[in-house]
Amino acid sequence: MTPTIRQIQLPDAEPFRACLDAVARERRYLAQVEALPIERIREFVESSVASDAAQFVAIHDGRLIGWCDVFSHWAHALQHVGTLGMGVLDGYRGQGIGERLLRRTLAHALEKGVYRVKLEARSDNARAIRLYERVGFRHEGIARAALRFDGRFHDAVQMALLQGPAAERAI
Template identity: 30%
Template structure:
């Protein structure tokens, strides 16, 4: 298992992993078949990571990407110190410490890039992910009521953040 920054040659593998995640969990944004499959969108995301504007780290098992963590940095002056985090791990690789390794690498990147606030949201019923985030320094700041619709029902999300002392 390797954790590393995404590379341009990962584009097809990364998209494939995301499409598989969409089918394996209801805790991510996209429903099966909803995610855009234009490889140029993925290449643009990778380009921003390579250039240092944002971050995408991948977890690999031999040739396959099995998980990721991404951060979209605040674009405007007043929020340049912030980053919005998304994380996903393929079903058969969960519970093996990959999430903690991804967050450990994220901490290094955040400090190097003068990020003092990381934010994420998690569906309230996703207790395993919430525990991972809390274990890695995130705290619940509030609840977003009716944040998503899953299986025709409204679900709430926790808004969570991690603050780095500057």
């Protein structure tokens, strides 16, 4: 199976929301436990399309099965910093889809001037952490009790990738 990886489009709003909601309801991979209402998701996708955002989706047999995005900070001195978000539907994980999404999204983020990409992953999400390490993310710390699901606290691994001019300056 080789899904198509492409930039998000306006008609993707509803399928994107469905995919986001499915991953969120697993209560394991995302900070949210359900997707925002479709009106908010439509606005989000419209904004992404209008700004040529680094937001990509994976499509297999007409179904949106995953996404990856990097959004930069609004403050001037931090505009080179982006935050990564991604998810792949259960049943499609472990097939290289996440890595393809991630690499394509990072390349577009670099084109947009995002030279530092940061993320937080739940510390027990070993598969995601291995993916991020494989792509070049480095561990920067642990945020203790960063997430809370159903009354239970979870630590989060903080990671970052330097690319472009930032990577050249890194020691």
